[in-house]
Amino acid sequence: MSMIVTNALSYLRQLEEAMKIESDGFGPEDIQHCDNLAQILQDLENNIKKLHEELETETIKASVFRHKMTFFDSDFQKEIDENVKAARDSNMEAILDLKNKLQELSKKIEVLHKRDKQLSEEIAIMEPEKKLMEKNHENIIQSLNDQMAHKASAQIRLNETRDFLRELNQNVRKKYLFV
Numbered sequence: 123m124s125m126i127v128t129n130a131l132s133y134l135r136q137l138e139e140a141m142k143i144e145s146d147g148f149g150p151e152d153i154q155h156c157d158n159l160a161q162i163l164q165d166l167e168n169n170i171k172k173l174h175e176e177l178e179t180e181t182i183k184a185s186v187f188r189h190k191m192t193f194f195d196s197d198f199q200k201e202i203d204e205n206v207k208a209a210r211d212s213n214m215e216a217i218l219d220l221k222n223k224l225q226e227l228s229k230k231i232e233v234l235h236k237r238d239k240q241l242s243e244e245i246a247i248m249e250p251e252k253k254l255m256e257k258n259h260e261n262i263i264q265s266l267n268d269q270m271a272h273k274a275s276a277q278i279r280l281n282e283t284r285d286f287l288r289e290l291n292q293n294v295r296k297k298y299l300f301v
Contacts, residue, residue, distance in 0.1 A: 131163060
């Protein structure tokens with residue numbers, strides 16, 4: 123306990139004793155007030171001690187933090203530089219990979235353009251033959267259609283002739299059977 127609080131408590135006890143001796147004008151509640159004041163002083167002293175301890179703890183923490191902040195800039199810059207380098211390296215790998223893929227695609231496109239040109243030339247060469255084949259195809263189809271029409275017509279005549287002969291046979295039978 124601090125010297126000031128110890129002295130104040132001593133004076134309060136003396137005051138309390140004096141109030142008990144001279145009971146004129148002082149009641150038990152006045153003596154109780156002295157006890158309450160003594161308790162309040164002791165509580166304040168305890169709170170002050172706690173606050174001093176907390177202040178010491180926070181002062182130590184602040185000192186550690188200041189120390190860290192002194193080296194923070196260089197550590198932070200070093201970490202930033204390392205991260206930037208890692209990102210550049212990673213980006214460079216990706217760029218090289220993409221360049222290689224682009225070159226491969228360009229070569230493939232060139233090959234495909236050559237192939238397209240070659241096929242276009244071959245198609246141009248085959249176009250007259252295609253037209254001739256289409257014309258022959260149309261002629262063959264027309265010929266087949268004509269043959270089928272002729273066959274259908276012949277079948278119809280054949281059917282009509284057969285029906286006529288049947289009818290004629292039936293008429294002949296009827297005549298000879300009833301005669």
